[in-house]
Amino acid sequence: PDHPAEPWRIKMVEPIRTTTREHREEALRAAGWNPCLLRSDDVYIDLFTDSGTSAMSDRQWSALMRGDEAYAGARSFYLFEEAVRGHYGYEHVIPVHQGRGGENILSRCLIRPGSHVPGNMYFPSTRAHQELNGATFHDVIIDEAHDAAGEHPFKGNVDLAKLQAVIAEHGAAIPYVSLAATVNMAGGQPISVANLTAACDLAHAHGIPVFLDTARAVENAWFVKQREPGWAHRSIADILLALCAPTDGAVMSAKKDCLANIGGWIALRDPDLAEQARGLVLLFEGLHTYGGMAGRDMEAIAQGITESVDEHHIRARIAQIEYLGHRLDTAGVPIVHPVGGHCVCVDATAVLAHLPRTELPGQTLAAAVYLEGGVRGVERGTVSAGRDPATGENRYPPLEFLRLAIPRRVYTQSHIDHVADTLVRVHKNRHDITHGLTFTHEPPHLRFFQARFAPT
Numbered sequence: 001p002d003h004p005a006e007p008w009r010i011k012m013v014e015p016i017r018t019t020t021r022e023h024r025e026e027a028l029r030a031a032g033w034n035p036c037l038l039r040s041d042d043v044y045i046d047l048f049t050d051s052g053t054s055a056m057s058d059r060q061w062s063a064l065m066r067g068d069e070a071y072a073g074a075r076s077f078y079l080f081e082e083a084v085r086g087h088y089g090y091e092h093v094i095p096v097h098q099g100r101g102g103e104n105i106l107s108r109c110l111i112r113p114g115s116h117v118p119g120n121m122y123f124p125s126t127r128a129h130q131e132l133n134g135a136t137f138h139d140v141i142i143d144e145a146h147d148a149a150g151e152h153p154f155k156g157n158v159d160l161a162k163l164q165a166v167i168a169e170h171g172a173a174i175p176y177v178s179l180a181a182t183v184n185m186a187g188g189q190p191i192s193v194a195n196l197t198a199a200c201d202l203a204h205a206h207g208i209p210v211f212l213d214t215a216r217a218v219e220n221a222w223f224v225k226q227r228e229p230g231w232a233h234r235s236i237a238d239i240l241l242a243l244c245a246p247t248d249g250a251v252m253s254a255k256k257d258c259l260a261n262i263g264g265w266i267a268l269r270d271p272d273l274a275e276q277a278r279g280l281v282l283l284f285e286g287l288h289t290y291g292g293m294a295g296r297d298m299e300a301i302a303q304g305i306t307e308s309v310d311e312h313h314i315r316a317r318i319a320q321i322e323y324l325g326h327r328l329d330t331a332g333v334p335i336v337h338p339v340g341g342h343c344v345c346v347d348a349t350a351v352l353a354h355l356p357r358t359e360l361p362g363q364t365l366a367a368a369v370y371l372e373g374g375v376r377g378v379e380r381g382t383v384s385a386g387r388d389p390a391t392g393e394n395r396y397p398p399l400e401f402l403r404l405a406i407p408r409r410v411y412t413q414s415h416i417d418h419v420a421d422t423l424v425r426v427h428k429n430r431h432d433i434t435h436g437l438t439f440t441h442e443p444p445h446l447r448f449f450q451a452r453f454a455p456t
């Protein structure tokens with residue numbers, strides 16, 4: 001696929017600089033071989049995350065000026081509430097400062113020690129809050145999701161037999177099913193409307209609610225439009241509503257699809273649960289009409305939601321990811337297929353097949369790519385998976401990759417080509433990487449953000 005002609009022109013720029021390899025070696029050493037600990041100024045192309053890193057539009061920037069900073073009942077909240085209601089279809093909209101704020105509150109409302117929560121693959125912060133409140137997470141995603149090279153069009157799908165089995169074994173102890181659209185840790189893979197609906201029907205048949213992580217549900221809607229029979233002529237906005245319709249609520253990080261740099265929400269249908277959640281928002285986030293956001297943040301999100309479902313925007317957004325994936329594919333760099341909605345994931349166990357999993361190939365590849373081209377990605381593998389709370393052992397998930405997450409409306413084709421050229425060089429010289437990494441400092445929660453490493 002060709003690189004898309006961007007459906008925007010640049011009106012403001014932020015200078016970025018290339019660095020020398022010597023400078024990067026020094027910076028990486030100071031960061032304990034963890035790209036997460038690098039300073040932004042030491043990174044040329046920052047693909048650490050698509051979360052909070054997108055560029056806002058002139059309409060979003062001008063909306064900031066209209067921010068109502070009233071403590072209670074701000075105009076900006078009602079604009080935000082209306083945008084969420086209209087595009088996601090839930091009645092009760094409760095603001096939080098970002099996604100994990102919502103995960104904390106939903107988990108505290110519904111999970112008790114001994115709970116069991118099924119979901120389509122784990123996500124670090126989602127599972128951490130479930131485990132913190134005493135739940136055991138059960139992965140009920142289809143087997144194909146764990147196969148990097150497989151081409152299944154909806155790797156985010158739920159295996160209904162697996163879900164049925166968890167319900168059969170733990171039914172009464174399941175407070176809810178936690179699903180995501182798309183599935184970040186599978187490489188940004190979508191779930192189909194049919195499968196999501198079937199999973200909800202199965203859960204509801206047992207009186208179990210389903211909550212959806214909608215951080216990238218617009219990207220998911222794009223894949224439904226392209227791949228799921230019957231949806232090709234429907235608008236992205238309609239498909240987004242259809243994804244949310246069968247679920248009982250959603251947790252949202254507005255830092256992804258919604259083109260905002262901060263913010264989020266919990267969206268619910270049940271008024272009592274909404275009241276309970278608002279009570280915890282007062283404790284952890286702020287009043288229930290701002291939830292840890294400034295009025296201007298809610299203005300930016302309201303406008304960002306409108307822009308996120310624009311078909312020119314989402315088509316170009318996805319096409320840029322596919323362009324990078326295609327460049328790596330044609331160069332023989334092993335990546336997760338199909339290419340996801342927000343990232344290209346390089347299969348570290350294939351690139352560094354000569355390193356044992358105990359030497360952290362994903363983390364090692366992240367360091368090598370930064371050294372080679374000043375490109376920062378993030379490890380999604382053993383380091384991200386953390387330790388099993390019961391045994392204390394590393395979990396070694398089947399997928400171990402370097403995620404290259406592309407911010408929205410930020411980088412142009414020449415930047416993406418720089419990234420591709422960097423990966424091609426690292427892959428060509430992969431046997432020069434003779435050692436992996438080992439922990440020198442390992443924090444207890446979400447260790448990949450703060451851990452430090454040293455070459456083995």
Ligand SMILES: CC1=C(O)/C(=C\N=C(/C)C(=O)O)C(COP(=O)(O)O)=CN1
Pocket residue numbers: 048049050051098099100101123125126180184213215253254255264
């Ligand atoms: C699917 C999903 C995420 O991807 C997510 C955060 N993701 C990050 C930071 C990422 O780099 O993928 C979060 C947490 O959102 P937050 O980063 O607290 O706004 C929830 N769900």
